[in-house]
Amino acid sequence: MPDPLDAVSPLDGRYAGRTRPLAPYASESALLRARVHVEVEYLLALADLDATPLSIDDDQRAALRSLYEDWDGEDAQLVKTIETEGYEDLSATNHDVKAVEYFVRLNLPDGLDAAQWIHFGLTSEDVNNLAHRLLVRDAVEDVLLPELESVRETLTGMAREYRDVPILAHTHGQPATPTTFGKEFAVYAARLGRAEARLRAAAEEITGKLGGASGTLAAHVAAYPDVDWRAFSREFVTDLGFEHEPLTTQVNPCDDLAAVFDAVRGANNVLLDLDRDAWLYVSKRYLGQEAAAGETGSSTMPHKVNPIDFENSEGNLSKANSDLTFLADYVTTSRLQRDLSDSTVKRNIGAAFAHCLVAYSKTQSGLAKVVPNAQVARDDLESTPEVIGEAVQTILRREGDTAAYERVKELTRGKRVTIEDFHDLFDDLDVDEEVRAELKALTPAGYVGVGSELVDELE
Incomplete structure (x- = not known):
């Protein structure tokens, strides 16, 4: 494994420990595994058609599914070798999806003659759009949402604990009608809860496409004109857990992904507001911070205990939102039936999510360190x-x-x-x-x- 100190990105360097939970969803290996998942399930779906002569028994099905269920680093390296160097009698494909196809072919169970059925009638985007969505959906549901829920639970606990601690409110930066710490934390907990609900709904409404080179299923119909390929496509996509999108070019339009990115950004905006308010409360000394033993707050001012977690979170949320806005705008466009510019862009989805994850953990760390300074708040009120x-x-x-x-x-x-x-x-x-x-x-x-x-x- 490369030394994190040599990493080009802080996500794989300085913050590698915080971003590691996203590796199963955002890494190159994860994308290769997801593509194998789609290719294998598609092969099995073809075998279930009466029209095809393909037959796969239960043991062979289990063996095929083990290709993605038992995926490891050696598998990922083999796919990469096929793509970049060639393997055995295979020349280098210089095509990542074709390398996945050959990987499945090399690992067909004994007795299964099915090489010609792997990737049958498909275009790369049929595989890629589903693979990316498997990763996005699971990253949101398994990583981002639990982290957001953890922050919300912390805010809820603080709201209840400090519900009766009064503080001076500020509107337009000027003293205003007093409030309580608990009520202010509750506002953020409630907002975050609504943002989570929007994100969860967006993740549940992700769509998938299986339509061939220009969205018409033309190759499938040419091979087996009597098969109801529209129904096949719908069932295959829904079996993967997605809503079926029948009207596409070669590209799934990605409006669904844009909705996910916008929903993540909405949650981030709540936390940005929280980070900045927490910073101001620390600045006003309404919130006190616990000093970590041995920690240096300033290279020149020994007394300082800086609100660095809230500041770090603010920076990462701002970077994430910039990336998410770019992604939402970019992935929904494609020249005519297909251009490839979105391919490299989608590889940055994981980086945007990683900045989110760093920020969520930093906000959580910041909240864990602060305690209302009731006396300071009361003195300010009385004055x-x-x-x-x-x-x-x-x-x-x-x-x-x-x-x-x-x-x-x-x-x-x-x-x-x-x-x-x-x-x-x-x-x-x-x-x-x-x-x-x-x-x-x-x-x-x-x-x-x-x-x-x-x-x-x-x-």
């Missing part, structure tokens, strides 16, 4: 009593004071005020003593509405 102005003018309106807003605005807008300034205002008001007491009971820390109860809205 910003003007935020109860909203409550004051609303109560006075309730009591029929048509100038309530203007009265509070004159006292507070652009000024530094104290709670005593409010109390002096209350003493001058012509209101019932009960209302005066109600006003004097207002405090910034207590002015959080149903913030803590909103946490219960989380499922």
